[in-house]
Amino acid sequence: MPPKKTAHQVTMELPAGEAPVAELGKMLGMTGVNLVALKKEYDSATAAQRGEIVPAVITIFEDRSFALKLKTPPTSFLIKQAVNGDRTISRDQLRSIAQRKLPDLNTTDIEAAMRTIEGTARSMGVRVG
Numbered sequence: 001m002p003p004k005k006t007a008h009q010v011t012m013e014l015p016a017g018e019a020p021v022a023e024l025g026k027m028l029g030m031t032g033v034n035l036v037a038l039k040k041e042y043d044s045a046t047a048a049q050r051g052e053i054v055p056a057v058i059t060i061f062e063d064r065s066f067a068l069k070l071k072t073p074p075t076s077f078l079i080k081q082a083v084n085g086d087r088t089i090s091r092d093q094l095r096s097i098a099q100r101k102l103p104d105l106n107t108t109d110i111e112a113a114m115r116t117i118e119g120t121a122r123s124m125g126v127r128v129g
Helices: 021-031 035-049 075-083 091-104 110-123
Strands: 006-015 053-061 066-070
Touching: 006 021, 021 035, 021 053, 035 053, 035 066, 075 091, 075 110, 091 110
Parallel strands: none
Antiparallel strands: 006 053, 053 066
């Protein structure tokens, strides 16, 4: 069987376990994909991460079927979660975020990942201590 041809590919940041159909409809309505099936698949795949934002790469094929690839939450979201109103993040929290983001980063070195996360934190006005 030949591989399916891709018609559209969209990356969306959606709340885990509760993707809003209206938002899916705005971005994917013109593709003719089954939005209810897409929402159910996303919600069940991210149910354990409720309260977080989980980006998804949604690939729509010409036959209107779809593939869903989940990514890790945005770095800024994880930093905001870690500081919890404070403006300082510890090295341990930084390492934890870097380990979680490692699959989506272009490095396999935890120290390089930590420097990347630290740069994002600084740009957000968060001190690393």
